[in-house]
Amino acid sequence: MGDKPNYQKIPVHQLVPGMWICRLDQDAPDSAFESQSFYFTSEAALLLLCPDCKYVYIDVNRSLQAPSERQDGTQEARKLYLNLRTQMDRVMGDIRLGNALQHKRMRNVLEDLMEAVLHDSKSMVYLAMLRNHQDELVSKAVSVAVLSLVFAKHIGLRQDQLLPLGMGALLHPVGLLQVPNEILTKTDPLTETEKELIRQYPRRGHDYLLAQGGFDDETLDVVLHHQERLNGEGYPDRLKGRDISFLARMVAITSVYEALTRDRSYRQALSPTKALSQLYRWRFHDFDSRLVEKFIQSLGVYPPGCLVELSNGALAVVHATHTEQRTQPQVLLLTCPELKPLEQQELVDLAQTPRLDIRKALDPSDPRLEKLLKSVMSGHPGFPI
Template sequence: MIKKIGVRELRVGMFIHDFSCHWMDHPFARSRLMLTSEDEIRKIIDAGIHEVYIDTSKGLDAAHAPTAEEARRDLEKELVAIAGREPAPVIRVSVADELARAAQIRNQAHQLVRTVMHDARLGKAIELDQVEPVVQNITESILRNPGALTGLLRIKNKDDYTFLHSVSVCTLLVAFCRSSGMDAELTRQAGLGGLLHDTGKALVPDEVLNKPGRLTDEEFEIIRRHPKDGYDILLKTPGVGEIPLDITLHHHERMDGSGYPDKLPADKISTMAQMAAIVDVYDAITADRCYHKGMPAAEALRKIFEWSKFHFNPQQVQSFMRCVGIYPVGTLVLLESGRLGVVTEPHETNLLSPKVNVFFSTKSNTYIKPVQVDLSKPLGMGGGDKIQSYQSAEKWRVDPMKFFVLPA
């Protein structure tokens, strides 16, 4: 049985099933292991980990700890409450109408980040006049329909992850700022910071950046230098503002002081850096990498919400969840009817009832004629169904993004 416990309850002989944190935030070569010494427990505590999941079938039990299922049910109740508090951003055009423009913007931004990284590696200055128009294009696409570009950015080639991750962080951060009511200039500065936040990775050797396995302690230290390296690069860029510098330097800081490079306490981390930290981890854990499989976006949100007790600002996490939806655009969901569909747009007032393109029957295990279902409407008006759960595309061997936009 899988149970959730605080790290102060850990004992030698327990089997760690999950560290309940982003894989870069724990110091072990594996995410599942038997605890064999007090030193290992101390290492977990010192890493800023507060809760873990243990497997009682493989090690010692914690009698009064909640099961993973109990913890999940409690979490879902909290999410349902959050979903109804504030409306989602207004959609101005449909996903279908925005998709072609979004694809061009994605490709333009991807190439720009690749160029910025290449120039930074060669010691060349970053040209802000090349970066700012791309951020403007991303912002305008988000204003028309945030789901089109964010949906496209769910698809990342493993070899292009470093570049597309920066585009995703920019896009999500702009959407986050807009849904939070921030003005145009703050949003623009945040977008610049998002697009440039990982510039310091240009100085990380490729064999470390793309290593297909757990990093050594020495390699971790190289990776952990990238916020300061990126900050130093941006300092040499004429006209760069304080917000991009702050995001670049502090997007790996954590509210409990366990982050890097400065181990800042919560009251020393700016609101924008707190927002960037959430977006950065969300995109990282949903992406496929050479060393780990990305998780579904809905599951990633639940993980971040769980971790927000210690690592992230809980109010900002809830705001981000309202921004992207409890079931983010691109999420594969199972409906009560037994159909599978891909979420294409959030509902403006009910995040539990988005628009979904259904395309597969789990009852017959076959593809069906694709159709859009608006879950906020009753039966007979294009609705009449409910989300039962989010699903793994691998489990059903389907590609939901093929049905992101239905044929005319």
């Protein structure tokens, strides 16, 4: 990057993501350069700020390709995530058929997942919130593992604890494979017998893995005790407080968040912001309050997958958060300001887009949004809303 500015006038249609915009054609002619400067991310985002903009001034020396590289990285994360789910499909399929669990395959899945989270945790959290996978248990396993490892990265968990945490999170629902599907999908209240069958799934998963051999004690503990609660009202052993291991307390939080943000047979999913609010209300009664607060920090004020209304009236879904600018995440635009669905996804970084911010978080279950969101989702079924 040069020390001296190198200004150039350029038409909007020739802009490339990463160009440093110094002034719009709608600015006052005598205004100073770089009074409203920012990186260009997309033409749609620019036109949201200035609908009649025909050309801009850029600083060639400050321009870079970082935004487009970030989009390429998101595509790589998506490929890796889909591969992880495919591998977990095979693992769950083996267990359903009564075949031996292949430790090498599980280790490879976990190592790939850890590397992905370390490299691009923001994209991995967003992908984990997508609800377009047929096998609900596979989706649950991978999502909880992603959330747990992102949580671990945020709090600086020791390297030697990442493997048992990730493995325990990936395998935490295996005991549910022994629960009849008609109970898991039942819409009516469960009988006491059915409730007890559910309460025993962590022990069934633990006993299955113990019989397979090769799993360390910390992994087995996560599988056995991720449904325990600090007040002693969890299951299967009704442990209290510090009797519950640190890793199990982490997965207790991430698994509940995942469950709250997923459609269930007996209730609709909560929005990410409402799910975090619920966890916060439960923080002293059910969970480790310090860990709940750290988990919320790891996802940000507007978590990935959160539906928001922007200051110009457009709707968007949060894609990734910034550590230092938590109220200005990256968002994927869903509509124009007139609430007309966009034909193509546009990634906008609010931290780099002046005069555009989030007005409020929205609840996708709001009946007033139902028709609009159906129209949006018909064109983009992968959105996590």
